Amino acid sequence: MAGTAATLSLNVRSMKTFLTTGLALIAVACASAANALDQAKIDNLTGLKGKLNEKEGVYKVTFPRNDVKVVVDGWTMPAFMGLGTWAAFTATKDGAMVMGDTVLFEDEVSAAMPAALENGLNVTALHNHFLFDHPKVYFMHIEGEGTVDKLAGAIRKVYDAAKQIRAANPNPKDSFGAEQLPEKSSITAAPLNEIFGAQGESKDGMVKFTFGRPATMHGVKIGNTMGVNTWAAFAGSDDNALVDGDFVVTEDELQPTARSLLKEKINIVAIHQHMTHEQPRMMFFHYWGRGRAKDLAQAIKGAFLVAGLQEVTSPIHN
Secondary structure (H helix, E strand, O other): OHHHHHHHHHHHHHHHHHHHHHHHHHHHHHHHHHHHOOHHHHHHHHOOOOEEEOOOOEEEEEEEOOOOOOEEOOEEOOHHHOOEEEEEEEEEOOEEEEEEEEEEEHHHHHHHHHHHHHOOOEEEEEEOOOOOEEOOEEEEEEEEEEOHHHHHHHHHHHHHHHHHHHHHOOOOOOOOOOOOOOOOOOOOHHHHHHHHOOOOEEEOOEEEEEEEOOEEEOOEEEOHHHOOEEEEEEEEOOOOEEEEEEEEEEHHHHHHHHHHHHHOOOEEEEEEOOOOOEEOOEEEEEEEEEEOHHHHHHHHHHHHHHHOHHHOOEEOOO
Protein backbone atom coordinates (compact mmCIF):
# COMPACT_ATOMS: atom_id res chain seq x y z
CA MET A 1 0.00 0.00 0.00
CA ALA A 2 2.86 2.32 0.85
CA GLY A 3 4.31 1.72 -2.59
CA THR A 4 0.98 2.54 -4.22
CA ALA A 5 0.66 5.78 -2.24
CA ALA A 6 4.18 6.79 -3.21
CA THR A 7 3.43 6.07 -6.87
CA LEU A 8 0.25 8.15 -6.72
CA SER A 9 2.12 11.03 -5.08
CA LEU A 10 4.78 10.84 -7.77
CA ASN A 11 2.14 10.84 -10.50
CA VAL A 12 0.41 13.89 -8.99
CA ARG A 13 3.73 15.75 -8.81
CA SER A 14 4.49 14.76 -12.39
CA MET A 15 1.10 16.00 -13.55
CA LYS A 16 1.54 19.31 -11.74
CA THR A 17 4.96 19.70 -13.33
CA PHE A 18 3.49 18.88 -16.75
CA LEU A 19 0.68 21.41 -16.34
CA THR A 20 3.01 24.10 -15.03
CA THR A 21 5.39 23.54 -17.94
CA GLY A 22 2.51 23.57 -20.42
CA LEU A 23 1.15 26.85 -19.08
CA ALA A 24 4.60 28.36 -19.19
CA LEU A 25 5.02 27.28 -22.82
CA ILE A 26 1.64 28.79 -23.71
CA ALA A 27 2.66 32.05 -22.04
CA VAL A 28 5.95 32.04 -23.97
CA ALA A 29 4.09 31.34 -27.21
CA CYS A 30 1.66 34.22 -26.60
CA ALA A 31 4.54 36.56 -25.75
CA SER A 32 6.37 35.43 -28.88
CA ALA A 33 3.26 36.07 -30.99
CA ALA A 34 2.88 39.52 -29.48
CA ASN A 35 6.52 40.29 -30.18
CA ALA A 36 5.98 39.20 -33.80
CA LEU A 37 3.62 42.14 -34.25
CA ASP A 38 5.23 45.42 -35.17
CA GLN A 39 3.50 47.44 -32.48
CA ALA A 40 5.14 50.71 -33.45
CA LYS A 41 3.91 50.26 -37.02
CA ILE A 42 0.36 49.60 -35.79
CA ASP A 43 0.50 52.79 -33.74
CA ASN A 44 1.87 54.77 -36.65
CA LEU A 45 -0.61 53.48 -39.24
CA THR A 46 -3.72 53.71 -37.07
CA GLY A 47 -2.70 57.01 -35.49
CA LEU A 48 -3.37 55.58 -32.02
CA LYS A 49 -1.29 54.35 -29.11
CA GLY A 50 -2.04 50.70 -28.40
CA LYS A 51 -1.71 48.47 -25.37
CA LEU A 52 -0.27 44.96 -25.25
CA ASN A 53 -1.95 42.07 -23.43
CA GLU A 54 1.10 39.86 -22.95
CA LYS A 55 -0.93 36.93 -21.62
CA GLU A 56 -3.10 36.73 -24.75
CA GLY A 57 -0.52 37.98 -27.23
CA VAL A 58 -2.88 40.73 -28.44
CA TYR A 59 -2.10 44.35 -29.24
CA LYS A 60 -5.18 46.60 -29.03
CA VAL A 61 -5.78 50.20 -30.07
CA THR A 62 -8.78 52.11 -28.77
CA PHE A 63 -10.32 55.53 -28.72
CA PRO A 64 -13.50 56.91 -27.12
CA ARG A 65 -16.29 58.43 -29.23
CA ASN A 66 -16.62 61.51 -27.07
CA ASP A 67 -16.74 63.97 -29.97
CA VAL A 68 -20.56 63.83 -30.01
CA LYS A 69 -22.73 63.98 -26.89
CA VAL A 70 -24.85 60.83 -26.64
CA VAL A 71 -27.92 60.70 -24.41
CA VAL A 72 -29.36 57.28 -23.56
CA ASP A 73 -32.71 57.12 -21.78
CA GLY A 74 -32.31 60.74 -20.72
CA TRP A 75 -28.76 60.25 -19.37
CA THR A 76 -25.66 61.76 -20.94
CA MET A 77 -23.51 58.70 -21.48
CA PRO A 78 -19.73 58.82 -20.90
CA ALA A 79 -17.70 57.00 -23.54
CA PHE A 80 -16.37 54.72 -20.77
CA MET A 81 -19.82 53.12 -20.52
CA GLY A 82 -19.70 51.56 -23.99
CA LEU A 83 -18.84 54.16 -26.61
CA GLY A 84 -15.33 52.96 -27.36
CA THR A 85 -13.99 52.07 -30.81
CA TRP A 86 -11.28 49.40 -30.81
CA ALA A 87 -9.21 47.12 -33.02
CA ALA A 88 -7.22 44.17 -31.66
CA PHE A 89 -4.30 42.54 -33.51
CA THR A 90 -2.82 39.09 -32.99
CA ALA A 91 -0.03 37.38 -34.90
CA THR A 92 -0.74 34.42 -37.20
CA LYS A 93 1.51 32.16 -39.25
CA ASP A 94 0.71 34.26 -42.33
CA GLY A 95 0.94 37.69 -40.70
CA ALA A 96 -1.81 38.92 -38.43
CA MET A 97 -5.52 38.94 -37.70
CA VAL A 98 -7.53 41.96 -36.60
CA MET A 99 -10.93 42.12 -34.98
CA GLY A 100 -12.72 45.24 -33.91
CA ASP A 101 -15.85 47.20 -33.15
CA THR A 102 -16.38 50.68 -34.55
CA VAL A 103 -18.76 53.18 -32.96
CA LEU A 104 -20.62 55.04 -35.69
CA PHE A 105 -23.44 57.51 -36.03
CA GLU A 106 -26.12 56.95 -38.68
CA ASP A 107 -24.62 59.29 -41.26
CA GLU A 108 -21.17 57.68 -40.87
CA VAL A 109 -22.17 54.10 -41.66
CA SER A 110 -22.38 54.50 -45.44
CA ALA A 111 -18.87 56.00 -45.48
CA ALA A 112 -17.17 53.66 -43.00
CA MET A 113 -18.54 50.38 -44.37
CA PRO A 114 -17.24 50.82 -47.94
CA ALA A 115 -13.90 51.95 -46.50
CA ALA A 116 -13.67 48.64 -44.66
CA LEU A 117 -14.75 46.43 -47.56
CA GLU A 118 -12.68 48.24 -50.18
CA ASN A 119 -9.54 47.83 -48.08
CA GLY A 120 -9.76 44.11 -47.45
CA LEU A 121 -11.68 43.97 -44.18
CA ASN A 122 -14.85 41.98 -43.61
CA VAL A 123 -17.87 43.57 -41.97
CA THR A 124 -19.43 40.91 -39.75
CA ALA A 125 -22.20 42.82 -37.97
CA LEU A 126 -23.92 46.21 -37.87
CA HIS A 127 -26.38 46.84 -35.09
CA ASN A 128 -27.36 48.97 -32.12
CA HIS A 129 -26.40 48.45 -28.49
CA PHE A 130 -28.93 50.80 -26.89
CA LEU A 131 -32.55 51.91 -26.93
CA PHE A 132 -33.72 55.54 -26.61
CA ASP A 133 -30.30 56.87 -27.62
CA HIS A 134 -29.96 60.35 -29.17
CA PRO A 135 -28.37 60.57 -31.65
CA LYS A 136 -28.67 56.94 -32.68
CA VAL A 137 -25.45 54.96 -32.23
CA TYR A 138 -24.47 51.95 -34.32
CA PHE A 139 -21.68 49.44 -33.93
CA MET A 140 -19.88 47.96 -36.93
CA HIS A 141 -17.90 44.80 -36.21
CA ILE A 142 -14.98 44.04 -38.50
CA GLU A 143 -12.30 41.41 -38.99
CA GLY A 144 -9.48 40.70 -41.40
CA GLU A 145 -6.31 38.72 -42.01
CA GLY A 146 -3.09 39.76 -43.73
CA THR A 147 0.03 41.79 -43.08
CA VAL A 148 0.17 44.33 -40.30
CA ASP A 149 0.65 47.06 -42.91
CA LYS A 150 -2.50 46.06 -44.76
CA LEU A 151 -4.68 45.61 -41.69
CA ALA A 152 -3.58 48.67 -39.72
CA GLY A 153 -3.79 50.81 -42.87
CA ALA A 154 -7.33 49.55 -43.52
CA ILE A 155 -8.39 50.28 -39.95
CA ARG A 156 -7.08 53.83 -40.31
CA LYS A 157 -9.13 54.34 -43.50
CA VAL A 158 -12.30 53.23 -41.70
CA TYR A 159 -11.68 55.64 -38.86
CA ASP A 160 -10.78 58.48 -41.23
CA ALA A 161 -13.97 57.93 -43.25
CA ALA A 162 -16.08 58.52 -40.15
CA LYS A 163 -13.95 61.48 -39.07
CA GLN A 164 -14.43 63.16 -42.44
CA ILE A 165 -18.20 63.01 -42.00
CA ARG A 166 -17.96 64.64 -38.58
CA ALA A 167 -15.48 67.24 -39.80
CA ALA A 168 -17.99 68.31 -42.47
CA ASN A 169 -20.88 68.40 -39.99
CA PRO A 170 -20.24 68.09 -36.22
CA ASN A 171 -23.86 67.12 -35.59
CA PRO A 172 -25.04 63.77 -37.00
CA LYS A 173 -27.71 64.12 -39.68
CA ASP A 174 -31.21 62.74 -39.21
CA SER A 175 -31.89 61.68 -42.81
CA PHE A 176 -30.15 60.47 -45.97
CA GLY A 177 -31.03 63.83 -47.55
CA ALA A 178 -32.83 62.41 -50.59
CA GLU A 179 -35.77 64.07 -52.31
CA GLN A 180 -39.02 63.69 -50.41
CA LEU A 181 -41.20 60.84 -51.60
CA PRO A 182 -44.69 61.50 -53.01
CA GLU A 183 -47.43 61.11 -50.43
CA LYS A 184 -49.13 58.41 -52.50
CA SER A 185 -47.14 55.58 -54.10
CA SER A 186 -47.57 54.69 -57.78
CA ILE A 187 -44.91 52.09 -58.63
CA THR A 188 -45.43 50.36 -61.98
CA ALA A 189 -45.09 46.65 -61.25
CA ALA A 190 -44.55 45.24 -64.77
CA PRO A 191 -40.93 46.40 -65.32
CA LEU A 192 -39.94 45.14 -61.87
CA ASN A 193 -41.67 41.80 -62.45
CA GLU A 194 -39.56 41.41 -65.58
CA ILE A 195 -36.32 42.26 -63.80
CA PHE A 196 -36.91 39.77 -60.98
CA GLY A 197 -38.58 37.13 -63.15
CA ALA A 198 -41.40 36.91 -60.62
CA GLN A 199 -44.81 38.39 -59.97
CA GLY A 200 -44.56 40.91 -57.16
CA GLU A 201 -47.25 41.54 -54.57
CA SER A 202 -48.92 44.94 -55.14
CA LYS A 203 -50.68 47.09 -52.55
CA ASP A 204 -51.60 50.79 -52.59
CA GLY A 205 -49.11 51.58 -55.35
CA MET A 206 -46.28 49.64 -53.67
CA VAL A 207 -44.68 46.41 -54.93
CA LYS A 208 -42.93 43.70 -52.94
CA PHE A 209 -40.92 40.63 -53.98
CA THR A 210 -40.10 37.76 -51.63
CA PHE A 211 -37.67 34.91 -52.34
CA GLY A 212 -37.34 32.00 -49.93
CA ARG A 213 -34.42 29.64 -49.51
CA PRO A 214 -34.33 26.24 -47.81
CA ALA A 215 -32.60 25.61 -44.50
CA THR A 216 -32.93 23.48 -41.40
CA MET A 217 -32.92 24.31 -37.71
CA HIS A 218 -32.78 21.64 -35.00
CA GLY A 219 -33.31 19.13 -37.79
CA VAL A 220 -36.56 20.78 -38.92
CA LYS A 221 -36.99 22.13 -42.44
CA ILE A 222 -37.58 25.90 -42.55
CA GLY A 223 -38.04 28.26 -45.47
CA ASN A 224 -39.83 31.37 -46.69
CA THR A 225 -42.82 31.43 -44.36
CA MET A 226 -40.64 30.62 -41.34
CA GLY A 227 -38.55 33.71 -42.11
CA VAL A 228 -35.72 32.45 -44.31
CA ASN A 229 -36.21 34.87 -47.18
CA THR A 230 -34.76 37.71 -49.18
CA TRP A 231 -37.23 40.48 -49.97
CA ALA A 232 -37.41 43.89 -51.63
CA ALA A 233 -40.26 46.38 -51.30
CA PHE A 234 -40.66 49.45 -53.54
CA ALA A 235 -42.61 52.65 -52.77
CA GLY A 236 -42.85 56.18 -54.17
CA SER A 237 -43.02 56.78 -57.90
CA ASP A 238 -41.19 55.20 -60.81
CA ASP A 239 -38.73 58.11 -60.99
CA ASN A 240 -38.55 58.89 -57.26
CA ALA A 241 -38.63 55.59 -55.41
CA LEU A 242 -37.26 53.86 -52.38
CA VAL A 243 -36.45 50.21 -51.86
CA ASP A 244 -36.02 48.56 -48.53
CA GLY A 245 -35.59 44.93 -47.69
CA ASP A 246 -33.57 42.11 -46.26
CA PHE A 247 -31.06 39.64 -47.72
CA VAL A 248 -30.58 36.18 -46.25
CA VAL A 249 -27.10 34.92 -47.14
CA THR A 250 -24.58 32.37 -45.97
CA GLU A 251 -21.47 33.62 -44.21
CA ASP A 252 -19.47 33.21 -47.44
CA GLU A 253 -22.03 35.21 -49.44
CA LEU A 254 -22.22 38.15 -47.04
CA GLN A 255 -19.18 40.16 -48.14
CA PRO A 256 -19.62 39.98 -51.94
CA THR A 257 -23.34 40.73 -51.66
CA ALA A 258 -22.72 43.72 -49.43
CA ARG A 259 -20.02 45.05 -51.75
CA SER A 260 -22.37 44.75 -54.73
CA LEU A 261 -25.11 46.78 -53.08
CA LEU A 262 -22.77 49.45 -51.73
CA LYS A 263 -21.27 49.86 -55.20
CA GLU A 264 -24.77 50.76 -56.43
CA LYS A 265 -25.26 53.25 -53.56
CA ILE A 266 -27.70 51.02 -51.67
CA ASN A 267 -27.27 51.70 -47.95
CA ILE A 268 -26.83 48.72 -45.63
CA VAL A 269 -28.50 49.52 -42.33
CA ALA A 270 -28.12 46.32 -40.28
CA ILE A 271 -26.17 43.03 -40.37
CA HIS A 272 -27.00 40.31 -37.86
CA GLN A 273 -28.43 36.83 -37.31
CA HIS A 274 -32.09 35.90 -36.95
CA MET A 275 -31.61 32.30 -35.79
CA THR A 276 -29.35 29.89 -33.92
CA HIS A 277 -28.25 26.34 -34.83
CA GLU A 278 -29.50 26.73 -38.40
CA GLN A 279 -27.92 24.89 -41.34
CA PRO A 280 -26.44 26.39 -43.38
CA ARG A 281 -25.37 29.24 -41.11
CA MET A 282 -27.33 32.34 -42.19
CA MET A 283 -26.72 36.06 -41.91
CA PHE A 284 -29.35 38.72 -42.57
CA PHE A 285 -28.69 42.24 -43.72
CA HIS A 286 -31.21 45.02 -44.17
CA TYR A 287 -30.87 47.78 -46.74
CA TRP A 288 -32.40 51.08 -47.89
CA GLY A 289 -31.96 52.72 -51.29
CA ARG A 290 -33.30 55.72 -53.18
CA GLY A 291 -33.53 56.41 -56.93
CA ARG A 292 -35.47 55.28 -59.98
CA ALA A 293 -37.46 52.11 -59.31
CA LYS A 294 -35.96 50.18 -62.24
CA ASP A 295 -32.40 51.18 -61.27
CA LEU A 296 -32.99 50.07 -57.69
CA ALA A 297 -34.42 46.73 -58.88
CA GLN A 298 -31.41 46.16 -61.13
CA ALA A 299 -29.09 46.86 -58.20
CA ILE A 300 -30.88 44.30 -56.02
CA LYS A 301 -30.95 41.74 -58.84
CA GLY A 302 -27.23 42.34 -59.41
CA ALA A 303 -26.52 41.46 -55.79
CA PHE A 304 -28.41 38.20 -56.31
CA LEU A 305 -26.11 37.32 -59.19
CA VAL A 306 -22.90 38.34 -57.43
CA ALA A 307 -23.60 36.03 -54.50
CA GLY A 308 -25.04 33.24 -56.62
CA LEU A 309 -28.42 33.66 -54.95
CA GLN A 310 -30.32 33.37 -58.21
CA GLU A 311 -29.50 29.68 -58.25
CA VAL A 312 -30.78 28.94 -54.75
CA THR A 313 -33.69 31.33 -54.30
CA SER A 314 -37.20 30.61 -55.47
CA PRO A 315 -39.86 33.27 -56.05
CA ILE A 316 -42.88 33.17 -53.79
CA HIS A 317 -46.04 34.18 -55.61
CA ASN A 318 -48.33 35.98 -53.22
